[in-house]
Amino acid sequence: MGKLIKGKPVADAITLEVKKDVEHLKQNNIFPKLKIVRIGEREDDIAYERAALKRMQTCDIACEVVALPAEISQEDFILKLKSVNDDKTVHGILLFRPLPKHIDEDKVKYIINAEKDIDCFNPINVSKVMEGDETGFSPCTPTASMEILKYYNVEIRGKLAVVVGRSMVVGKPLSMLLLKEDATVLMCHSKTENLKELTSKADILIAAVGKAKMITKDYIKQGSTVIDVGINIEQDGNLFGDVNTDDCLEKSGLITPVPLGVGSVTTAVLAKHLVKATKLSILY
Amino acid sequence: MGKLIKGKPVADAITLEVKKDVEHLKQNNIFPKLKIVRIGEREDDIAYERAALKRMQTCDIACEVVALPAEISQEDFILKLKSVNDDKTVHGILLFRPLPKHIDEDKVKYIINAEKDIDCFNPINVSKVMEGDETGFSPCTPTASMEILKYYNVEIRGKLAVVVGRSMVVGKPLSMLLLKEDATVLMCHSKTENLKELTSKADILIAAVGKAKMITKDYIKQGSTVIDVGINIEQDGNLFGDVNTDDCLEKSGLITPVPLGVGSVTTAVLAKHLVKATKLSILY
Numbered sequence: 270m271g272k273l274i275k276g277k278p279v280a281d282a283i284t285l286e287v288k289k290d291v292e293h294l295k296q297n298n299i300f301p302k303l304k305i306v307r308i309g310e311r312e313d314d315i316a317y318e319r320a321a322l323k324r325m326q327t328c329d330i331a332c333e334v335v336a337l338p339a340e341i342s343q344e345d346f347i348l349k350l351k352s353v354n355d356d357k358t359v360h361g362i363l364l365f366r367p368l369p370k371h372i373d374e375d376k377v378k379y380i381i382n383a384e385k386d387i388d389c390f391n392p393i394n395v396s397k398v399m400e401g402d403e404t405g406f407s408p409c410t411p412t413a414s415m416e417i418l419k420y421y422n423v424e425i426r427g428k429l430a431v432v433v434g435r436s437m438v439v440g441k442p443l444s445m446l447l448l449k450e451d452a453t454v455l456m457c458h459s460k461t462e463n464l465k466e467l468t469s470k471a472d473i474l475i476a477a478v479g480k481a482k483m484i485t486k487d488y489i490k491q492g493s494t495v496i497d498v499g500i501n502i503e504q505d506g507n508l509f510g511d512v513n514t515d516d517c518l519e520k521s522g523l524i525t526p527v528p529l530g531v532g533s534v535t536t537a538v539l540a541k542h543l544v545k546a547t548k549l550s551i552l553y
Numbered sequence: 554m555g556k557l558i559k560g561k562p563v564a565d566a567i568t569l570e571v572k573k574d575v576e577h578l579k580q581n582n583i584f585p586k587l588k589i590v591r592i593g594e595r596e597d598d599i600a601y602e603r604a605a606l607k608r609m610q611t612c613d614i615a616c617e618v619v620a621l622p623a624e625i626s627q628e629d630f631i632l633k634l635k636s637v638n639d640d641k642t643v644h645g646i647l648l649f650r651p652l653p654k655h656i657d658e659d660k661v662k663y664i665i666n667a668e669k670d671i672d673c674f675n676p677i678n679v680s681k682v683m684e685g686d687e688t689g690f691s692p693c694t695p696t697a698s699m700e701i702l703k704y705y706n707v708e709i710r711g712k713l714a715v716v717v718g719r720s721m722v723v724g725k726p727l728s729m730l731l732l733k734e735d736a737t738v739l740m741c742h743s744k745t746e747n748l749k750e751l752t753s754k755a756d757i758l759i760a761a762v763g764k765a766k767m768i769t770k771d772y773i774k775q776g777s778t779v780i781d782v783g784i785n786i787e788q789d790g791n792l793f794g795d796v797n798t799d800d801c802l803e804k805s806g807l808i809t810p811v812p813l814g815v816g817s818v819t820t821a822v823l824a825k826h827l828v829k830a831t832k833l834s835i836l837y
Contacts, residue, residue, distance in 0.1 A: 392680030399683050399729075400721055427746040435732060437684055444740070445683075448719060451744040453751065456728070460735040462711040467737065 271492075271521035273514075276413070276533030279420040280324075283537040287328045290544045295329070301547040302331040303387075303539075304353050306364045308346065308372070309339030313500075314365040317536075321363065324536035330543055343372045350380050361387035361546040363539065366438075384549045387542035389442065398442045401449040406542050411443035413534035414475060414496050415450070421523055423473065423494045426451040431468050433457045433484075433511075434477035439498050443475060464488070476511035484512040492522040498531050555776075555805035557798075560697070560817030563704040564608075567821040571612045574828045579613070585831040586615040587671075587823075588637050590648045592630065592656070593623030597784075598649040601820075605647065608820035614827055627656045634664050645671035645830040647823065650722075668833045671826035673726065682726045685733040690826050695727035697818035698759060698780050699734070705807055707757065707778045710735040715752050717741045717768075717795075718761035723782050727759060748772075760795035768796040776806040782815050 291301055303325055307314050325332035362385050368374055383393040389408040397405030430452040434440040444454045468474055468488045474495045476484045481501035499511025510527025575585055587609055591598050609616035646669050652658055667677040673692040681689030714736040718724040728738045752758055752772045758779045760768045765785035773779055783795030794811025
């Protein structure tokens with residue numbers, strides 16, 4: 270019988286560390302501040318924003334939201350983003366993506382200073398993730414998955430980690446983070462032949478496909494660790510991961526639920542990154 | 554019985570295309586120029602430099618070498634590199650790596666403009682390789698491996714490609730290039746458990762470990778494609794790849810030799826990238 274591993278204890282442990290750091294920074298008259306930049310009113314952005322605001326409050330980190338109209342011109346948006354970036358009181362910036370289609374991401378991604386780019390938008394940080402250089406920022410969701418593995422003492426080194434999904438937000442960076450911890454990493458995706466045969470070899474299976482309950486027990490190895498990064502909202506409003514948790518629980522070793530899994534650790538990682546960015550700002 | 558697939562026909566085909574492009578550019582009064590920057594007199598740098606000069610000559614591309622003393626200070630080196638980078642008649646720069654230990658690569662890698670960075674040193678290009686964005690430059694050696702696979706019509710999409718070795722020069726970027734072509738990609742390395750078991754499942758096996766003749770027939774799948782990226786010079790001066798080609802030939806489907814394999818395609822890719830950089834310079 271597998272064990273359900275929830276995100277909350279992981280998030281709580283990170284939050285505790287962050288709070289200590291924040292307290293120490295404030296004693297030295299440094300006041301960490303996060304700025305969230307949102308274009309439009311997308312529901313999932315607003316849900317995440319609410320969670321982030323709550324986490325920052327718990328951590329005693331100042332957090333301000335810059336909400337911009339969905340139809341803002343690229344020119345105006347760039348000016349706005351530059352002014353946020355130039356603000357010396359701001360230590361980290363979270364910009365919601367994907368950006369609206371009329372804004373060219375390639376023109377924007379260099380604007381946020383690498384040192385303030387706490388969710389890995391700037392190519393300098395993307396490149397550092399690939400190099401395994403920990404001086405940069407990895408994206409929060411894959412990092413949250415790594416924090417869960419570490420918190421629950423999952424052995425990574427030498428083990429076979431299979432990542433299903435190859436997005437720039439989860440699959441690819443998470444593959445690099447696992448590789449950095451010496452996992453043997455298999456990257457699978459929609460074009461993969463014999464997917465089930467491959468995933469059922471995984472010591473650690475990461476599901477980041479975007480298909481509700483796609484991973485059933487036939488896809489997993491007996492006793493393996495299953496991390497569900499999927500966020501799929503069904504027509505009835507219910508939230509499901511990429512894993513059919515009920516079906517897999519018995520066969521798995523450890524398995525994260527959705528909700529209350531990876532998602533609940535993400536804002537804690539964001540807070541941790543904000544503190545790291547604040548410390549970096551002292552060095553520069 | 555496997556077939557030995559050599560690099561020369563691949564390099565020749567690329568060279569032919571490059572020559573046509575160069576002729577066309579010259580008719581429009583644009584004269585492609587490569588600058589090679591070398592610090593010290595490392596033997597393998599000089600061997601590659603010689604090969605590159607010859608290829609550029611074949612392609613009618615101007616090529617100049619800036620040879621700097623091994624003991625050059627970081628400050629002087631940066632000044633020199635900046636002046637090469639600012640030279641508007643130079644379209645592409647090849648800087649030999651690794652740099653001497655007294656020069657901080659992190660301080661140098663942003664200097665070469667991404668548009669002139671034809672061997673993927675600048676993080677902007679590293680990030681593009683990870684994103685699968687073909688507007689940048691991928692490093693020449695992994696790109697040469699891809700050119701071989703394409704020239705010999707090796708099916709990549711959906712197939713299992715196993716990459717042994719995770720360097721930033723070959724293993725990691727090649728994994729990303731294979732992923733971009735829809736391979737299912739397994740990244741193995743020195744900490745991988747049961748390596749032989751994993752590699753023997755590979756439809757395409759890439760050896761980039763740096764251990765002479767390590768891959769024997771027990772490591773490969775019957776009828777598979779084996780690409781040997783290893784360059785190991787033995788004490789007697791002989792050059793060996795990572796694959797024991799004699800041992801694997803019978804069992805493989807297609808297999809590249811060393812020498813006369815991937816290495817002979819690398820300078821052709823360099824020439825191709827130089828032409829691409831020249832075309833980019835017209836746009837900017």
